[in-house]
Amino acid sequence: MSELNHRELGLSDEEVLEMYRYMLLARKIDERMWLLNRAGKIPFVISCQGQEAIQVGAAFALDREKDWLCPYYRDLGMVLAFGQTAKEQMLSAFAKAGDPNSGGRQMPGHYGDRRFRIFTGSSPVTTQVLHAVGIAYAGKLQQKEHVVLTTNGDGSSNQGDWHEACNFAGVHKLPVIFMVENNQYAISVPLKRQVAGGEIWKRGEGYGFPGIKVDGNNPLAVYQAVKEARERGINGEGPTLIEAVAYRLVPHSSDDDDRTYRTREEVEEAKKRDPMLLFKNYLVEKGILTEELNQKFNESIAREINEATEYAEKAPYPDPETTYEHVYA
Amino acid sequence: MPVISYIDAVTQALMEEMRRDSCVFVLGEDVGVRGGVFRATVGLYEEFGPDRVLDTPLTESAIVGVGIGAAAYGMRPVAEIQFADFILPAFNQIVSEAARIRYRSNGDWNVPMVIRAPYGGGVHGALYHSQSVEKLFTGVPGLKIVMPSTPYDVKGLLKAAIRDEDPVLFFEHKRCYRLIKGEVPVEDYTLPIGKADVKREGSDVTVITYGLMVHYALQAAEKLEKEGISTHVLDLRTLIPLDKEAVLEAVKKTGKVLIVHEDNKTGGFGGEVAALISEEAFLELDAPVQRLCGPDVPAMPYSPPLEKEFMLNPDKIADAIRELAEF
Numbered sequence: 049m050s051e052l053n054h055r056e057l058g059l060s061d062e063e064v065l066e067m068y069r070y071m072l073l074a075r076k077i078d079e080r081m082w083l084l085n086r087a088g089k090i091p092f093v094i095s096c097q098g099q100e101a102i103q104v105g106a107a108f109a110l111d112r113e114k115d116w117l118c119p120y121y122r123d124l125g126m127v128l129a130f131g132q133t134a135k136e137q138m139l140s141a142f143a144k145a146g147d148p149n150s151g152g153r154q155m156p157g158h159y160g161d162r163r164f165r166i167f168t169g170s171s172p173v174t175t176q177v178l179h180a181v182g183i184a185y186a187g188k189l190q191q192k193e194h195v196v197l198t199t200n201g202d203g204s205s206n207q208g209d210w211h212e213a214c215n216f217a218g219v220h221k222l223p224v225i226f227m228v229e230n231n232q233y234a235i236s237v238p239l240k241r242q243v244a245g246g247e248i249w250k251r252g253e254g255y256g257f258p259g260i261k262v263d264g265n266n267p268l269a270v271y272q273a274v275k276e277a278r279e280r281g282i283n284g285e286g287p288t289l290i291e292a293v294a295y296r297l298v299p300h301s302s303d304d305d306d307r308t309y310r311t312r313e314e315v316e317e318a319k320k321r322d323p324m325l326l327f328k329n330y331l332v333e334k335g336i337l338t339e340e341l342n343q344k345f346n347e348s349i350a351r352e353i354n355e356a357t358e359y360a361e362k363a364p365y366p367d368p369e370t371t372y373e374h375v376y377a
Numbered sequence: 378m379p380v381i382s383y384i385d386a387v388t389q390a391l392m393e394e395m396r397r398d399s400c401v402f403v404l405g406e407d408v409g410v411r412g413g414v415f416r417a418t419v420g421l422y423e424e425f426g427p428d429r430v431l432d433t434p435l436t437e438s439a440i441v442g443v444g445i446g447a448a449a450y451g452m453r454p455v456a457e458i459q460f461a462d463f464i465l466p467a468f469n470q471i472v473s474e475a476a477r478i479r480y481r482s483n484g485d486w487n488v489p490m491v492i493r494a495p496y497g498g499g500v501h502g503a504l505y506h507s508q509s510v511e512k513l514f515t516g517v518p519g520l521k522i523v524m525p526s527t528p529y530d531v532k533g534l535l536k537a538a539i540r541d542e543d544p545v546l547f548f549e550h551k552r553c554y555r556l557i558k559g560e561v562p563v564e565d566y567t568l569p570i571g572k573a574d575v576k577r578e579g580s581d582v583t584v585i586t587y588g589l590m591v592h593y594a595l596q597a598a599e600k601l602e603k604e605g606i607s608t609h610v611l612d613l614r615t616l617i618p619l620d621k622e623a624v625l626e627a628v629k630k631t632g633k634v635l636i637v638h639e640d641n642k643t644g645g646f647g648g649e650v651a652a653l654i655s656e657e658a659f660l661e662l663d664a665p666v667q668r669l670c671g672p673d674v675p676a677m678p679y680s681p682p683l684e685k686e687f688m689l690n691p692d693k694i695a696d697a698i699r700e701l702a703e704f
Binding site: 118147148149150151153154158160161162167168170172175177178179180181182183184185186187188189190208209212213215216219373374375376377 | 402428429433434436438439441442443444445446447448449450451452454466469470473474477478479480481482483484485486487518519521541542543
């Protein structure tokens with residue numbers, strides 16, 4: 049898969065296996081949600097498929113006890129690695145009262161969870177990028193040692209809020225990691241019609257901090273980049289922009305049909321570089337993962353998701369009376 | 378009690394709150410070294426330093442968005458938008474984010490932030506330095522909207538806004554800044570957000586208004602008293618939450634209601650007040666509810682005769698009261 053060796057990055061065999069398991073859990077939850085959607089059981093899915101390596105690689109490079117996340121709607125792998133569970137994802141998918149993100153108020157993928165310092169997100173893109181800067185600034189005022197990682201897609205890196213956030217964090221040298229999960233498409237519009245110059249990472253230089261491009265299909269490459277960015281942030285050297293390049297393997301959402309704007313051949317070609325496949329091969333090659341262990345992972349994850357689905361399906365909806373709660377304190 | 382100006386009340390409230398609570402900090406354009414283009418934050422930079430009196434890049438959406446992140450973290454940001462006219466680039470952060478964060482997170486997160494913005498005309502500010510923007514926000518649940526008229530109200534309500542657990546839009550009438558002076562206690566005090574205030578008792582006609590128009594209504598009332606017309610003036614002080622009880626009480630006083638605001642008539646907050654009266658106090662009315670508002674043109678023009686035509690003044694208000702008294 050790559051020249052990178054996890055041990056040289058300071059990751060143990062156990063840790064990379066854990067990374068793999070989180071990636072697999074994210075992929076399998078996502079696949080189940082599509083089935084539930086097509087069966088008419090849940091109204092909407094927005095996917096992480098193809099971006100698991102970015103999300104889990106980044107989460108493992110952070111301090112998952114101290115650092116903050118302002119994620120975007122595809123970051124299933126990231127929020128799982130930060131502590132949310134399969135059961136909680138299903139509660140959100142079924143819009144049940146127990147959904148920790150919103151109590152069933154928001155569509156799935158709109159993460160937010162104070163327990164894990166995951167700040168609540170919305171649907172207008174890149175608003176969260178400014179919130180990340182504000183959290184970092186507040187942490188600086190309170191002399192806390194942590195970084196904030198915020199993510200968005202390639203198309204969103206054109207939004208005004210994204211640029212305002214980069215500039216603000218650059219001026220004040222704040223410990224923010226701006227990570228663009230470049231999956232090549234903003235719904236139907238490909239990168240070349242979205243991003244002038246085609247290289248998002250180069251925008252970092254204009255804001256006075258480093259920008260780097262990494263292979264988003266390789267969790268070790270993302271891990272390495274985020275680890276270094278975190279060091280910079282903690283050392284007071286300011287923000288880092290990371291463009292992690294992958295491919296969105298499925299339509300934008302359950303309401304999209306990607307056959308209207310890209311060929312099946314292109315998608316099949318991208319599947320050859322599916323991060324799940326590549327990372328599995330790497331682990332097998334290194335003698336860490338066996339077919340037998342992989343089978344065990346798949347089985348335990350299937351069980352976990354079955355239980356989660358069953359639990360969430362039976363769980364209560366929010367009481368209609370609660371519609372009026374939490375408008376003001 | 379010392380007499381201070383409206384803008385001094387803003388400065389004092391900020392100064393005292395920043396001394397009281399180290400989580401309170403100010404951010405905005407030119408708020409630091411310069412002390413604000415209106416000088417509302419004068420002296421803060423010297424006392425609290427550049428980190429708590431933060432000169433931001435010229436980016437309104439970032440001022441509000443960064444404030445939201447900091448507030449959610451546990452700070453008490455007071456963001457200044459230099460002119461209310463320039464709040465629109467931050468509209469998405471205010472409406473989609475600040476207003477909805479408590480609701481959308483099912484109470485997991487909240488945004489204890491104040492957004493201060495000078496609004497209003499009569500200062501040769503033309504289209505983009507004179508606007509009243511409250512109607513763009515009054516229909517957005519999750520926000521509180523405060524629009525005080527006197528130094529006493531400014532200080533007590535700004536302190537309350539800073540201590541509030543939810544986002545508060547605090548609109549200051551820029552014509553009031555140095556024109557309006559009043560007594561303000563030296564001791565710490567707050568005023569409840571959501572309570573209107575009777576600024577003058579009367580029995581013939583009720584005027585319901587807020588901001589600079591309170592003063593114009595009081596001047597009109599003074600003049601009309603000599604003509605034998607008694608005017609009751611209710612200052613809303615807070616648009617959201619609206620003090621419904623006080624509105625209904627004020628209607629009962631006279632049975633004739635004139636609502637006055639500088640914001641455009643169509644879609645302006647007066648329509649909401651009129652609807653409330655019609656729903657809940659129709660039988661108290663002796664005349665149709667009247668509105669005297671800014672005209673439905675896009676904004677206030679620069680040229681003096683045009684500005685004068687747009688702006689309300691005590692004479693226009695007196696005419697409207699007289700007409701209603703004679704109904």
